[in-house]
Amino acid sequence: MTAPDGALQGAAAPSAAGSAAEGRALARTAAVAALVSFALAVAWFASLRNALLFLIGAGLGTSLVLFGIGFAGPWRAFKVRREARGFVATLLLLALATVVFIPALEAIDGVVSNAAPFGVSVLAGAFLFGIGMQLGGGCGSGTIVGAGTGSRHSLWVLLFFLPGSVVGTLHLPMWLGAPNMGQVVLADHLPVPVAALLQVAALAALAFAAVSIAKRSGSTASWRPTNRQVAGCAVIVLLALLSLYVSGRMWSITFAYGLWGAKVLDMAGTGISETVFWSSPYPANALANSVLADVTSVMNFGMLAGVAALTVWRWRKTDDLAPGSARGFAAAALAGLLMGYGARLAFGCNIGALFSGLASGSMHAWLWFAAAWAGSHLGVRLRPRFGLAN
Amino acid sequence: MSRYLHLAVLAIVILAFVAVDHARSPEPDHAALEEWRSAGAAGACAPCGAICDGGGGN
Numbered sequence A: 001m002t003a004p005d006g007a008l009q010g011a012a013a014p015s016a017a018g019s020a021a022e023g024r025a026l027a028r029t030a031a032v033a034a035l036v037s038f039a040l041a042v043a044w045f046a047s048l049r050n051a052l053l054f055l056i057g058a059g060l061g062t063s064l065v066l067f068g069i070g071f072a073g074p075w076r077a078f079k080v081r082r083e084a085r086g087f088v089a090t091l092l093l094l095a096l097a098t099v100v101f102i103p104a105l106e107a108i109d110g111v112v113s114n115a116a117p118f119g120v121s122v123l124a125g126a127f128l129f130g131i132g133m134q135l136g137g138g139c140g141s142g143t144i145v146g147a148g149t150g151s152r153h154s155l156w157v158l159l160f161f162l163p164g165s166v167v168g169t170l171h172l173p174m175w176l177g178a179p180n181m182g183q184v185v186l187a188d189h190l191p192v193p194v195a196a197l198l199q200v201a202a203l204a205a206l207a208f209a210a211v212s213i214a215k216r217s218g219s220t221a222s223w224r225p226t227n228r229q230v231a232g233c234a235v236i237v238l239l240a241l242l243s244l245y246v247s248g249r250m251w252s253i254t255f256a257y258g259l260w261g262a263k264v265l266d267m268a269g270t271g272i273s274e275t276v277f278w279s280s281p282y283p284a285n286a287l288a289n290s291v292l293a294d295v296t297s298v299m300n301f302g303m304l305a306g307v308a309a310l311t312v313w314r315w316r317k318t319d320d321l322a323p324g325s326a327r328g329f330a331a332a333a334l335a336g337l338l339m340g341y342g343a344r345l346a347f348g349c350n351i352g353a354l355f356s357g358l359a360s361g362s363m364h365a366w367l368w369f370a371a372a373w374a375g376s377h378l379g380v381r382l383r384p385r386f387g388l389a390n
Numbered sequence B: 001m002s003r004y005l006h007l008a009v010l011a012i013v014i015l016a017f018v019a020v021d022h023a024r025s026p027e028p029d030h031a032a033l034e035e036w037r038s039a040g041a042a043g044a045c046a047p048c049g050a051i052c053d054g055g056g057g058n
Helices: A005-045 A048-066 A072-081 A085-107 A120-135 A140-148 A152-176 A192-216 A227-247 A255-267 A281-288 A295-314 A326-345 A350-359 A364-386 B003-024 B030-034
Strands: A117-119 A180-183
Touching: A005 A048, A005 A295, A005 B003, A048 A140, A048 A227, A048 A295, A048 B030, A072 A085, A072 A120, A072 A364, A085 A192, A085 A227, A085 A350, A117 A120, A117 A364, A120 A152, A120 A180, A120 A326, A120 A350, A120 A364, A140 A152, A140 A295, A140 A326, A140 A350, A152 A255, A152 A326, A152 B003, A227 A350, A255 A281, A255 A295, A255 A326, A255 B003, A295 B003, A326 A364, A350 A364
Parallel strands: none
Antiparallel strands: A117 A180
16 A cells, blocks of 8 residues: 555655754764763873863853854954944953952962063064964964864864964074063052952953944944853853862963974974973973873863864754865964964963953053954954955 | 864864873873862963973963
8 A cells, every 4th residue: 555645745754853853862962972071081081170170161162152252253343343342242351350360369379370571572472363363263262162163264273273383382482582571460569459440440441442433433233242241251250260270270272282283293203392492391291291181281172172062062054154265274374373373472362361361460461462453453454365254 | 074074073183182192191190180279389380381480381
C-alpha cells in the first residue's frame, strides 16, 4: 500500500525538524562537554586554581559577547558615524574598573598592578596597535572573541599575532632604552580615593566631550549605554576582580601570544630562550614550564572556549561573514603583526595596558589610550584599501 | 568553510599545541600552582611584557 504524496511530505517535515533539533541538542551537549573537559584537564595537569581561572576567562569572553562590550567596533562607530553609545560604554567600563581596582590593589595582599613606564615605547606601540585593531576588526580581547565565533578574519589575525609578539619581545629591550619617565602611578602620589575620583572625572570629561561631538555632528543615535551594556560592565569588572583575587595579577591577554610564539620557536630549537627578554626570570619561567601553568594562557584558552561554546550553543546556520579575499587576508596578517608588535612595546593591549593599566592608576594607560586612538584613526582610513567596510 | 569547521580546526590546533608543550615541559609544581595570589607574593611583576628593574616580566 502506497501513502499519498501529501502524507509523505507531512511526515518528512516533522522528521527533518526533529533531526535538526536533535543535531542542535547534540552540538550543545558537545560544546558544554568540551568546555568542562578542558577545565578538568587544566585541573588535572596544572591545578584547580588554574581551572578556576580558565572558567573565569570563559566568563569574561562570553560576557563580552552577551553584553555587547568591545573596543575596536565602538571606536570605529564613533570615528565614522559619530555614534557615541559603544564608546561611552567602554569609558563606563574603565571608570568602574578604576573605582573598584585602585582601592582593591591597596587592600588585597599579594597582588601586583599593571603599572608600566610612561614613555616612547608606549607611544609607538599603542599607535601601531591602534592601526592593527581597526584592520583586524578587534583588539586583544576582540580577536579572541572573533576567533571564538569562528571568524576566519580573526583566526588569521590571531595566527599573525604570534610572530608580531615574538619580534616585539626581541625588540623590547631596545625600546626600553628610549626616553621614558618610569612608572607614574596616581595612587603613589595621591590618597587612593582622590586618585580614583580624579581618574573617573577625566573619563567622565572624555565621555562628555564624545557626546558633545556626536550631538554637534547631527547624530541622532542615543549615546546612553543600554542596560545590558551597563550590566556587562559590572559583570566584567567583577570577573576581572575575581581573577586578580585568585591569581594575584591583573587581567591581561597579549603576553600569552608572545609566549605561544616563543614556545613554537623553542620547539624548533631556535635558541629563543637565550634572548634578553626570554632569559629574564618571569618570561624564562613561563617559557620553560607548561603552558597550562601560565595564568594568561589559561585565561585566554578559557575565553576562546567560552565564546566557542556560546557560538555552538546558538547554532546559527551562517557561514563565515568575513570576506575571503587576498586583501582581507593581507589586512588580517598586517593587523596581527602590528598588534602583536605594538602590544609588547606598549606593555599590553586594550585589556592589559588600557583596562588593567587604568585600573592600576598608571599614567602609561592614558598615553596608550591617546596613541591607540590616533593609530585607530589611521586604521579606519586604511580599511577600505583592504576591502573592509567602515 | 563554515564557522563551525573553523572552530573545529582551532580546537585541534590548540589541543595539539598544549599537548606537545605540556609533554616537553617539566612536571608542574602542582602545590605551587594551587596557591592563590602567588605571583604577588613572589614579588613578580604583572605579565604585560616589560622587563622590570629586577629582571622580571612586567
